Amino acid sequence: MRVGFIGTGSMGSILIEAFIRSGALNPEQVVATNRTLSKVERLAEHIPGLQVARSNKEAAEGSDLLFLCIKPLEFKEVIEDIRPVVTGEQLVISITSPVLLRHLEEQLPCKIAKIIPSITNYVLSGAALCIYGNRTMPEDEVLLENLLSHIGSPIRVSEQYTRISSDLSSCGPAFLAYFIQKYAEAAVNATGISEEEATLLASEMTLGTGKLLTTGGFTPATLQKRVAVPGGITAEGLRIMEKELGGVFYDLIRTTHAKYDEDVEKVEARFFGTQVD
Known part of the structure; x- marks a missing residue:
């Protein structure tokens, strides 16, 4: 071949x-x-x-x-x-x-x-x-x-779900890497832990979490429930994330879809000479 x-x-x-x-x-x-x-x-x-x-x-x-x-x-x-x-x-x-x-x-x-x-x-x-x-x-x-x-x-x-599927599987690594970067930076600034150690810990955590969610039998919801004891530290952290980040993901998807639609229009214009405003 x-x-x-x-x-x-x-x-x-x-x-x-x-x-x-x-x-x-x-x-x-x-x-x-x-x-x-x-x-x-x-x-x-x-x-x-x-x-x-x-x-x-x-x-x-x-x-x-x-x-x-x-x-x-x-x-x-x-x-x-x-x-x-x-x-x-x-x-x-x-x-x-x-x-x-x-x-x-x-x-x-x-x-x-x-x-x-x-x-x-x-x-x-x-x-x-x-x-x-x-x-x-x-x-x-x-x-x-x-x-x-x-x-x-x-x-x-299905081709109609190309964009959202790509957001999750193809763009997702960059989005997740950004989260890890900012998480590690905050740890360094708040506590003085070295950037190398903070990044290593966060990266190993990400690898293990991926395995739990694929071969470990957990869903995102059940994993949170297993880790977060009511009234504990993890539960308090999740509360802050829900408050501060909840809307970010909707904005993220709207933004990637708008860019995708714009790119499709440009391709149409390139192939078929249609007008793009």
Whole structure:
């Protein structure tokens, strides 16, 4: 199997490295290109055997799976490059949420899927969201999910829930990391504990909490109930968090959805020439 990658930025390189490190793919099966060729050449130096394509067309031609790891407004140009060489048997996979399945199905003759990976896939963990177009067959979906299962948990979602699913699985690590950073900073400022020790403790706590919520049989609510003794310190802390943070999460979701809608409009304008105010 030959797997092509167009785009070796942050997420493209994470996927390539994770697939190879997990044993899902051998380096010789991967061909990659990037708008700045020096970036993919450096990646190939780091991963002996990785093939460097000199153009988008070269990466696409003959690839059974082709991952498009590019920014939303770059899709039109890339699609125009690869359209002459893409065939109906290939599976093209976008990792960009504002580019909709119908956008790609209207522009390319092949099978289309969309995945939303997470930075957690770098450590072979977390979710990889899977969304399929009208032309994919069950065997295509099994092939892609078997590949993704080496670097995380493939989870099928409806395209209408792409944004909120991405908030939770893909943006979530950054949001959670911000919480840990601020929690540790407050501990340092209030008590004098070292930043290194505070960050380590908070990070290990996060790892353990994740295991409790996935394999430990707890839900967020039951975990809080188990830890927080009525009238105790944890219960008092939860009371303050509910008071101060309760509305933040609604604002967060409204903000990410507004940005997503704006990006979809820009993609529509780019592809079809519609007017964006």
